[in-house]
Amino acid sequence: MAMPEQGAGEAELERRDGILRAGMEVFFEYGYVGASVDEVVRRAGGSKRTVYKYFDNKEGLFAAIVANLLEQMTQPLQPEITDEQGLYDTLENLGKNYLGVLLQDESLAIFRTVVSEGVKFPELAKAFYEYGPGAAIKKLSSYLLRQTEAGVLKVDDAESAARQYFGMIRSDIHMRAVLGLEVPGDKEIDQSISRAVDIFVKEYDAD
């Protein structure tokens, strides 16, 4: 009998996971073309033989990393919106959370890679957008709809409003961060977010 082993021992999964993590580092540091499997091996330990045991080739490794990421990405940007919390607080929290996630080093590295490889891997770009900014827009726009039905807000086109809200939240902070330029400190960012919330509410408040 001896352990049916449905194709995946504990240690093997860990091994695979280590390669995945090392791969992420390398791909996000050098981009797809610039990354070398040797460098992944150097960081993951083991050897190429091991890498090619778990993945077909370089592209397969990259695809696996992307798939793995997208799974994780459904999580962080989902602070469930509770309709019971004041309008300002809800919008402000959402904005802070959104920008906070976007400005993490890891998110920036992912964004850079997705941008540069998006043309060659269109599903990657699409999935990234859908799970990330797209999901946030959907969340906010359905909230705006509910608040409009409740008479708190007067939003005619909830989705456009949501898109523009996040545009204001990103301001040029996200772009600067993506380009590797200095970003404002937390205090300034918080101010920028409050201002955005003010502007937004002033426009869509149901008088």
Place this chain on the structure above:
Amino acid sequence: MAMPEQGAGEAELERRDGILRAGMEVFFEYGYVGASVDEVVRRAGGSKRTVYKYFDNKEGLFAAIVANLLEQMTQPLQPEITDEQGLYDTLENLGKNYLGVLLQDESLAIFRTVVSEGVKFPELAKAFYEYGPGAAIKKLSSYLLRQTEAGVLKVDDAESAARQYFGMIRSDIHMRAVLGLEVPGDKEIDQSISRAVDIFVKEYDAD
């Protein structure tokens, strides 16, 4: 005597320029690492020998392309703001112009390259930002200041306001375009811009 030849014949300049143009195409299509000098040669005509006559090496060619671009980039995003044109029109024109430039295929390709190579070529990222979005922000913010002094607007922090204005203008349209996803049609873009102008004016109008 025979033509002093201060180091640059007409034909030579043209040759150099052709290489530069071909190089731009290739670098923006494949990224710095993915681009090959051979491919540049294939498009520019001539041979590697010629390329290496004008440029030290691959990096030198890239640097020259960047320098060349930055020179040209001071131009397009500068529709001189005339203070005599209504507030709405000024903002709307500026927004349309800004987004129009950003959404051009060439701009998108440049942006992608700058994003992916920005970490390795920080001056490139900085220069791109300064000449592009940064310049636009300065233009708008000084306009907002003038209008505030004239009593038309009431803007306390002109620069932040300008940043957020362009954030709203970009909405998520720019991000989608950068990722190679579908972008809305002209009609929807125009609507988005009008809406942004409305929101902005409603906030900062001097009652």
Place this chain on the structure above:
DNA sequence: TAGCAAAGGTACTCTGCCGTACCCTAGCAT
């Protein structure tokens, strides 16, 4: 018309990296 100089093209070297064939080491069964 014959020789020469310079510009440009071809073909080579060398490096780096993907993917694989072969070897070695470690754990298990007899």
Place this chain on the structure above:
DNA sequence: ATGCTAGGGTACGGCAGAGTACCTTTGCTA
């Protein structure tokens, strides 16, 4: 304890691309 098997490491084949050496060709001069 010894032979065997499986999994992992090393070292190589093959290829693509950066940069260069040498040859060819074209235009000029005596």
